[in-house]
Every structure is written in structure tokens, then in C-alpha cells.
Amino acid sequence: xxxxxxxxxxxxxxxxxxxxxxxxxxxxxxxxxxxxxxxxxxxxxxxxxxxxxxxxxxxxxxxxxxxxxxxxxxxxxxxxxxxxxxxxxxxxxxxxxxxxxxxxxxxxxxxxxxxxxxxxxxxxxxxxxxxxxxxxxxxxxxxxxxxxxxxxxxxxxxxxxxxxxxxxxxxxxxxxxxxxxxxxxxxxxxxxxxxxxxxxxxxxxxxxxxxxxxxxxxxxxxxxxxxxxxxxxxxxxxxxxxxxxxxxxxxxxxxxxxxxxxxxxxxxxxxxxxxxxxxxxxxxx
Ligand SMILES: Cc1ncc(C[n+]2csc(CCOP(=O)(O)OP(=O)(O)O)c2C)c(N)n1
Ligand code: SF4
Numbered sequence: 001x002x003x004x005x006x007x008x009x010x011x012x013x014x015x016x017x018x019x020x021x022x023x024x025x026x027x028x029x030x031x032x033x034x035x036x037x038x039x040x041x042x043x044x045x046x047x048x049x050x051x052x053x054x055x056x057x058x059x060x061x062x063x064x065x066x067x068x069x070x071x072x073x074x075x076x077x078x079x080x081x082x083x084x085x086x087x088x089x090x091x092x093x094x095x096x097x098x099x100x101x102x103x104x105x106x107x108x109x110x111x112x113x114x115x116x117x118x119x120x121x122x123x124x125x126x127x128x129x130x131x132x133x134x135x136x137x138x139x140x141x142x143x144x145x146x147x148x149x150x151x152x153x154x155x156x157x158x159x160x161x162x163x164x165x166x167x168x169x170x171x172x173x174x175x176x177x178x179x180x181x182x183x184x185x186x187x188x189x190x191x192x193x194x195x196x197x198x199x200x201x202x203x204x205x206x207x208x209x210x211x212x213x214x215x216x217x218x219x220x221x222x223x224x225x226x227x228x229x230x231x232x233x234x235x236x237x238x239x240x241x242x243x244x245x246x247x248x249x250x251x252x253x254x255x256x257x258x259x260x261x262x263x264x265x266x267x268x269x270x271x272x273x274x275x276x277x278x279x280x281x282x283x284x285x
Pocket of ligand 2: 130
């Protein structure tokens with residue numbers, strides 16, 4: 001469903017002023033998000049953002065939408081519930097790398113299997129921002145944090161390799177500084193039928209002095225135009241190329257969505273059990 005009246009990106013901003021630190025990467029993500037909504041003419045009444053806990057989890061406060069600020073790490077199953085109850089809504093999940101890859105990491109493979117038509121933005125700053133700078137699952141080896149005063153010892157997770165292995169039907173990476181590119185990528189993610197997941201590198205200038213905007217600018221490279229995003233082998237090869245931090249769509253496949261699978265189940269159930277709930281009710285009451 002889309003709006004008839006022309007809405008500008010600023011029309012999608014709520015009256016709440018973002019409380020993020022000056023220079024936080026999340027600002028770029030918010031700008032790109034509202035740009036994409038305006039291009040897609042999304043009606044705010046059809047928009048739901050489900051978020052976890054973290055600086056990134058506050059994203060929904062700053063957008064004109066229905067918001068469900070869930071418990072830490074539990075945004076994905078809550079979003080699946082929203083989509084199940086009302087498949088016509090545009091459902092987004094927004095949260096941090098701690099929220100999505102640490103405490104909430106167990107939900108990811110199952111979301112990939114179900115393939116609901118949801119878009120998940122993991123705002124990855126490689127640190128726990130809200131709780132003041134503890135290590136996260138993507139903190140690089142050697143990074144000094146509040147919980148690793150002598151530097152991180154454990155290797156970081158590689159989110160793109162994980163998403164590809166789990167079988168997500170749309171896997172992408174973006175950099176918060178490149179607002180135009182990100183806005184385009186968000187449109188592609190929403191147009192995709194199925195679960196689209198984006199690792200959105202969004203530096204935290206307050207608590208991460210390693211993966212900074214300058215660090216990223218030296219390494220970021222758009223995925224080559226001749227990359228075949230339907231080829232999973234090429235997607236893995238690209239993800240394993242650690243010379244650059246590639247941005248763009250690694251992989252995209254058409255698979256039955258959760259909504260299609262549920263509709264099929266409903267049809268089959270009706271064939272086997274044609275009674276309506278009211279008929280059953282009258283039979284017993
Ligand atoms: C069950 C539970 N455990 C721990 C916390 C404390 N906590 C709040 S946010 C957070 C991590 C935030 O990091 P991240 O998800 O990366 O988001 P960011 O703040 O960096 O955007 C933690 C550990 C909590 N709120 N609930
Ligand atoms: S602590 Fe980091 S992630 Fe949180 S608002 Fe500040 S800059 Fe952004």
C-alpha cells in the first residue's frame with residue numbers, strides 16, 4: 001500500500017529529536033531510511049519498526065511509524081509475529097550487532113528458514129554503544145574495550161558469511177556514510193520478496209576508535225558490477241575477500257516466503273477441515 005500525497009523524507013521523521021552522539025553513524029542510516037520510504041511512497045500507517053535494545057534500537061523513536069521496542073535480542077521473533085498477524089504491513093527490524101549477533105544470534109538461522117517478507121538492518125558499530133563500550137561479536141582482535149582492557153583476544157564473527165551460510169534469501173552490506181547508495185539498497189531490500197538482511201556498518205565515534213569512518217573509507221569498495229548475485233559460490237568468494245569491505249548485494253534468491261507457505265497451509269487445512277470456527281462454536285455451545 002502506498003500514499004497518494006507526496007511525502008518528503010522529512011515527513012517520515014517523528015517529533016522526537018535523536019539522542020545519538022554527534023557524528024554517530026546511525027544518523028546516516030536514518031537519513032537513508034527516510035529517503036527510501038519517500039521514494040517508495042510508504043504510508044506511515046503501514047510501517048512497523050521492531051527494534052531491540054541499544055543506541056540503534058532507538059531508531060524507531062525517530063521515525064513516524066508503529067514501533068515495537070522489544071527486549072534485548074528478541075526483535076526478530078517479535079517481528080515475525082507482527083508479520084504473521086498482518087502480512088500487509090511493511091515490517092522492519094532494526095538493532096545493533098550486540099542485539100542481533102550476540103544475545104539474539106540464535107533467532108537468525110530460523111528466520112532465514114521461514115523467510116518472512118521482512119527487512120532487517122543490523123547497525124554494526126563493532127561495540128556495545130548504549131552500555132558504554134563493551135566488546136561486541138564483531139569487535140576486531142586487539143581492539144581495547146571496556147571488557148577487553150588488554151585488547152580483544154577472540155576473532156570476530158563475519159556476519160555476511162553467517163547470513164549466506166544460514167540461507168537468507170537477500171544478503172547485503174552497506175556503509176552509513178554513503179546515504180544515497182544505502183537508500184537505493186533499502187529499496188531493493190524492500191522490493192525483495194522474503195527476508196532481506198543488511199549488515200549496515202555504522203561507526204561509533206564515542207566508543208570505537210578502530211573501525212572509524214576514515215578506516216572504513218580506506219577499505220570500502222562497491223561490489224563489482226559483474227557480480228552475479230544469484231550465484232551463491234560467487235557470493236561466498238566475495239565475502240571471503242578480506243582485502244576490501246565490499247558493499248552492495250552479495251546474494252539474492254527467490255524462495256517461498258513465510259506468508260505464501262502459511263496461505264498454502266490455510267488452504268490445505270480448509271480442504272481437510274472445512275468447518276468455520278463459528279460452526280464449531282455452535283456445535284459445542
Ligand atoms: C537481557 C539483557 N541483557 C543485557 C542488557 C544490557 N544491554 C543493553 S543494550 C546492550 C548492548 C547494545 O549493543 P548493540 O546491540 O551493539 O547496540 P548499540 O548500542 O551499539 O547500537 C546490552 C548488553 C539488556 N538490556 N537486556
Ligand atoms: S555511543 Fe556510539 S552508537 Fe551510541 S549514540 Fe553514541 S556514537 Fe552512536
